[in-house]
Amino acid sequence: MSLELSLYREVTQTLSSSLQIETALKACFAELQPHFPADGIYINLFLPASQEIQSVAVADANGAKQLDRRIALTEEMCQLLQDPDRPLVRILTDVHQDPVTYHVLSQVLPQARSVVQLRLKIDDTHLGVAALYATKEGAFNNRHAELFRQFKAPFSLVTAFNLQSRNMLADNAHLASENRALRRSIAGQDEVVGARNGLKTVMEQVEAIAPLESTVLITGQTGVGKEVIANAIHQRSSRTGKPFIKVNCGAIPDSLIDSELFGYEKGAFTGAEKRKQGYFEQANGGTIFLDELGELPLSAQVRLLRVLQNRTIVRVGGVEPVELDIRVVAATHRDLAQMVQTGDFREDLWYRLNVFPIDIPGLNQRRQDIPLLVHHFMEQLAPRLGFKQLPAISGEDMMRLQNHAWPGNVRELVNAVERAMIQSRGGPLDFRFLSCPVAGHAIPESDGERPVIIDPSHATDMLVPLDVMTAKYMEHALRLTGGKIHGPGGAAERLKIHPNTLRSRMKKLGLL
């Protein structure tokens, strides 16, 4: 058998010996080395779409590596490469002889001084080059070029397949990331955990009202998920993508309500150095979410009513009305109908807001959602708390969670899951700190350690107004905190309400 033929057989076999191009290239170089004064071999691909050369793999006597280096080409270089008259095999006694080769090799193989290059083509498509290189100039002659020429087909095939599988892998990675993004966006829509279970009726109302422009009033206890539902309405409306501005009405001091809600003109008051937009203007085109609406003082209620009626605002210190395109979603944990009766809430405003009320049941009325919620919060918290995989929860502890009273609703559940994850030592989560069963109406004190028994059956038939009861309880809380309202250990923290809300209620109840 001639030298050419036996070499061709060996090289073809080694090139097809591995799916790893660098492994195949290394074995191939071992076969070629005795016949060429070469120090190494490389394969480069031409990527016409991005006008780049992709350096794919390189091998020498010491080893081989897969590269993924991309080198940008000029328009002129691309034209040179695609020139049909570019020879199939070329010897460059000095790499400077060819501008494209020099441009590429100076970046990926700066030690190469001379090369014998084989152009890789399939069906007239220029794929790139396979080349032997030497670290000295003028290493190759015509005999080497002729010997190398016969490998055009095997090198082209191997390169084409490698290119195809690389593209497939890249496509797969791209599809996988698209898939993840889609899942995330679907999850975004379904962020409401329990939408098909305990919140099914609520979500039916959300789906029905979201596409309309109607004002919505969301009611439910603190921490029950009112903001989550307000968000779901916005996301499912035509205003999605536009601003969703949340205003905690209970957190704005009375004296600032007007300027915060409606903005102010330059010079409206001392310190008003330039015009400022209020929450309503910021929400223009989108949705304004008025949380803790029951805390809004009567004076601000009048102005809110005017906005709802006219869809215009006037900035503090201004005269011109500003037209707004706005959807109002309001929420409260208070009984507005009752407040209307006691004169604390304007009846006309209540009628305007109460167009489409959505009441969210407390967590203790939808215990079937608890496992789903726990899983959801574990997934949410895991990255921040450094969990590589989700911790387990024993059946006993899941029972404990399902039997707990949850006076703080979903917010309390989030906190309990976070606390259990922080305390976990790699084993299943331990929820023994929630030691109060439902039946006794025992609820944990805000420090979560000791259960407090609240047993209404000990009350007499003589009921006192709820405000009196609330005032007594607040006084009790202030005694325990030594009069401290806000900050760590303050009454607001222990009663789990915002300090401003506590202050405004104390004011209303005559405690301040």
Ligand SMILES: Nc1ncnc2c1ncn2[C@@H]1O[C@H](COP(=O)(O)OP(=O)(O)OP(=O)(O)O)[C@@H](O)[C@H]1O
């Ligand atoms: N159905 C739900 N799905 C996912 N997360 C929820 C759900 N309900 C509540 N949460 C989470 O529970 C916490 C409290 O919810 P949210 O702030 O919506 O309650 P809220 O009723 O508006 O509270 P507040 O009355 O204090 O304003 C948030 O962290 C929220 O993400």
